[in-house]
Amino acid sequence: MALQIGIIGLPNSGKSTIFNAMTRAGAQVAGYPFSTVDPNYGMAEVPDDRLEKVASTAGCSKVIPAGLRLVDIAGLVEGAHRGEGLGNQFLAHIREVDALAHAVRCFASPDVAHVRAEIDPELDIAVVNTELILADLAAVERRKDRIAKAAKSGERDKARELALLERVESELDREVPVRAMGLSREEEEILAGLFLLTAKPVIYVANLGEEQLGVDGPLLRSVRDVAAAEGAGLVAFNARLEAEIEELEPGEVREFLDAYGIDSLGLEEFAARCYSLLGLMTFFTTESGECRAWPLREGSTAVQAAGKIHTDMEQGFIRAEVIAWERFLEYGSFHIARDRGAVRVEGRDYIMRDGDVILFRFS
Numbered sequence: 001m002a003l004q005i006g007i008i009g010l011p012n013s014g015k016s017t018i019f020n021a022m023t024r025a026g027a028q029v030a031g032y033p034f035s036t037v038d039p040n041y042g043m044a045e046v047p048d049d050r051l052e053k054v055a056s057t058a059g060c061s062k063v064i065p066a067g068l069r070l071v072d073i074a075g076l077v078e079g080a081h082r083g084e085g086l087g088n089q090f091l092a093h094i095r096e097v098d099a100l101a102h103a104v105r106c107f108a109s110p111d112v113a114h115v116r117a118e119i120d121p122e123l124d125i126a127v128v129n130t131e132l133i134l135a136d137l138a139a140v141e142r143r144k145d146r147i148a149k150a151a152k153s154g155e156r157d158k159a160r161e162l163a164l165l166e167r168v169e170s171e172l173d174r175e176v177p178v179r180a181m182g183l184s185r186e187e188e189e190i191l192a193g194l195f196l197l198t199a200k201p202v203i204y205v206a207n208l209g210e211e212q213l214g215v216d217g218p219l220l221r222s223v224r225d226v227a228a229a230e231g232a233g234l235v236a237f238n239a240r241l242e243a244e245i246e247e248l249e250p251g252e253v254r255e256f257l258d259a260y261g262i263d264s265l266g267l268e269e270f271a272a273r274c275y276s277l278l279g280l281m282t283f284f285t286t287e288s289g290e291c292r293a294w295p296l297r298e299g300s301t302a303v304q305a306a307g308k309i310h311t312d313m314e315q316g317f318i319r320a321e322v323i324a325w326e327r328f329l330e331y332g333s334f335h336i337a338r339d340r341g342a343v344r345v346e347g348r349d350y351i352m353r354d355g356d357v358i359l360f361r362f363s
C-alpha cells in the first residue's frame with residue numbers, strides 16, 4: 001500500500017481545490033460547506049529535476065515521475081469527535097493516512113461561507129486540532145481502561161504502557177499534539193497500535209488570497225507561528241490560482257506567474273514537502289526505454305526497492321547494479337559506466353540512497 005497524505009481542515013478551506021490541482025482527479029469543489037462527504041483518492045506526480053536528466057541520458061522515450069497518494073477528506077467542525085458534522089466517519093478516514101496536510105483558509109471571499117464571520121487562522125487551526133486531540137484522548141482512555149487490570153496485577157509491559165498513556169493523556173489535556181511530545185522511538189512504538197491522529201506528521205497549507213501573494217501578511221504569519229510552535233511544516237499558495245496554472249500550456253506558465261508576482265509553483269513545493277514528510281526518497285530505473293522515479297521509504301534495502309517494482313523481482317532477487325544519478329550523467333549510460341568500473345554490485349541488504357540509478361538482476 002502506497003503511503004498516503006490526508007488533506008484535512010475546516011469546511012471551505014480549499015481542500016478539494018488543492019486535491020484537484022494536485023491530482024487532476026476532478027473532485028467536487030463548491031462554495032458551500034461539506035461538499036465533500038466520502039473521501040476522494042488520487043495520485044499526484046512528484047516533480048523531480050533529476051528525472052528528465054536521467055531519462056535523456058538513458059535515451060528513454062517514456063518518463064514516469066514518482067507518485068504520491070492523496071486523500072481529500074470531508075471538512076471537520078467543532079464537535080466532530082462527538083459525531084458533529086460528518087464526525088466520526090471522517091476521523092476514521094484521517095486515521096488511515098500516514099501524514100496530514102492541514103489546509104488553512106486565509107483567503108477572504110464573500111461567496112464562500114466560513115464557520116465564523118472573520119478569518120482567523122490561529123483559531124481555525126485550533127478548532128481542527130482540538131477535535132483531533134479530543135479523539136486521541138478518547139482513544140487513550142479506552143486503552144487505559146482495557147489494560148488497567150493487567151497493569152495492576154503486575155504485568156510489567158502493561159504497567160509501563162499505562163504510565164506512558166497517563167503521561168500522554170496529561171499532555172493532550174494541555175492541548176499538546178502527540179507529535180510534539182518528544183516521545184522516544186520505543187514510546188512511539190508502544191502507542192502505534194492506537195493510530196493516534198495527532199501523532200501523524202503535519203504540514204500546514206496556508207491557502208492565501210490573491211492579494212496576499214508575495215506579501216508576508218498577518219494571516220500567513222499567524223499560520224507560520226502555529227507551525228513553528230509545533231515543529232510542523234508550512235507551505236503557502238493560492239489554491240485556486242495553482243489549479244488554474246495546472247490547466248495552462250507549459251509555455252504560458254511563466255507569464256502567468258509573473259502577472260501575479262509568484263516566483264515558483266506552490267503545488268510543486270507542496271508535493272516535495274509531502275514526500276519528505278512521509279520519509280520518502282527516490283530511486284530511478286531506466287530499462288526498456290522507460291525512465292521511472294520510484295518512491296521508497298528512507299532506510300529501505302535493495303530487495304525492498306525491488307519489491308516496489310515487482311514481487312517477482314523481490315522473490316528472485318540476485319543482485320543490484322547501482323550508480324548515483326550524477327555519475328550516471330557523467331558516464332552517459334549504464335553500459336559505459338559498467339565498463340569503466342563505476343557501477344557497484346550490491347546485495348539484498350544494501351541500504352538504498354536517494355538518487356540511485358539501479359538495475360535489478362533477478363531470476
Ligand SMILES: Nc1nc2c(ncn2[C@@H]2O[C@H](COP(=O)(O)OP(=O)(O)OP(=O)(O)O)[C@@H](O)[C@H]2O)c(=O)[nH]1
Pocket residue numbers: 009010011012013014015016017018028029030031032033034035036037073074075076107108109112207208209210238239240241
Ligand atoms: N477566492 C478563493 N476561493 C477559493 C480558493 N480556494 C478555494 N476557493 C473556493 O472555496 C470554495 C470551497 O473550496 P473547496 O475546495 O470545495 O473546499 P473544501 O475545503 O474541499 O470544502 P468541503 O469539502 O466542503 O469541506 C470553492 O468555491 C472554491 O472555489 C482560493 O484560494 N481563493
Ligand SMILES: [Mg+2]
Pocket residue numbers: 015016017028029035036072073074075
Ligand atoms: Mg471538499
